Amino acid sequence: MLLKIIKMLVRYYLYRKEQINIKFNSYVDKNTTIGKYTYIGYRCMITQAQIGRYVSIANNVFIGMGEHSLVNISTNTLFYENASLVKEPIIISDDVWIGVNVVILRGVTIGRGAVIGAGAVVTKDVPPFAIVVGVPGRILRMRFSDDVIQKIENSKWWENDVDDAKVAIDKLTKSI
Numbered sequence: 001m002l003l004k005i006i007k008m009l010v011r012y013y014l015y016r017k018e019q020i021n022i023k024f025n026s027y028v029d030k031n032t033t034i035g036k037y038t039y040i041g042y043r044c045m046i047t048q049a050q051i052g053r054y055v056s057i058a059n060n061v062f063i064g065m066g067e068h069s070l071v072n073i074s075t076n077t078l079f080y081e082n083a084s085l086v087k088e089p090i091i092i093s094d095d096v097w098i099g100v101n102v103v104i105l106r107g108v109t110i111g112r113g114a115v116i117g118a119g120a121v122v123t124k125d126v127p128p129f130a131i132v133v134g135v136p137g138r139i140l141r142m143r144f145s146d147d148v149i150q151k152i153e154n155s156k157w158w159e160n161d162v163d164d165a166k167v168a169i170d171k172l173t174k175s176i
C-alpha cells in the first residue's frame, strides 16, 4: 500500500514538474533518464535507457531487457553472477514514436523523429526519421526527404517548451 502511494506521488511529481506521463503498471528502472513531455503507456518495462524529450511510447513496450549468458552451460541466472546484463544503454532520441508491443534490444540507438511500427523487434540502430517495422526491424521508408530532415534538425524545436515548440513546428510546416 505504502509503495503504491509512493509510486503515485512520484508519478504526480514527474507530471507536474516535467510533464512526463508514465501510465500505470509500467516499470522504469533507476538507470533510465526521461526527457520532458515524454509519454510512456501502460505495462511498459524500461531499463538502462536514455530517453529524449517529446517521446511517445505506446502500451506493452519493452526496452533494454537483460540478456542471459549464451556461453555458460545453462542460461539460467542461478548458475552465474551478474545476472541481468544490459551491456550498452539504449538511446531513444527526441520525438520518437514507438508503437504497441515493441521490443527494443540492448545497445540500440533510435534517432530523432523515428517511428517504430507496432509489434517490431528492434535489434539495430535506427536512423533519424526512419519508419521501422517487423521482426527483426527493417526500414520501411523515411518520413521526410533529406532537405526537410535537415530543416527539422536545424530548428531544434524539441529544445523548447510546448508553446514555443508549437510555434516552431507551425513555422516549419509552412516552410516545407
Ligand SMILES: CC(C)(COP(=O)(O)OP(=O)(O)OC[C@H]1O[C@@H](n2cnc3c(N)ncnc32)[C@H](O)[C@@H]1OP(=O)(O)O)[C@@H](O)C(=O)NCCC(=O)NCCS
Pocket: 056, 057, 058, 059, 098, 099, 100, 115, 116, 117, 118, 119, 120, 131, 132, 133, 134, 140, 141
Ligand atoms: C508503421 C505505421 C506507423 C504505418 O506506416 P505507413 O508508412 O503509413 O505504412 P502503411 O500503412 O502505408 O504500410 C506500408 C507497408 O508496411 C506494412 N506495415 C505497416 N505497419 C506495419 C507493422 N507495424 N508491422 C509490419 N508491417 C507493417 C504494411 O502491411 C504495408 O506492407 P505492404 O507494402 O507489403 O502492403 C503503422 O502501421 C504502425 O505500426 N503504427 C503504430 C500504431 C500504434 O502502435 N499505436 C499506438 C498508439 S500510441
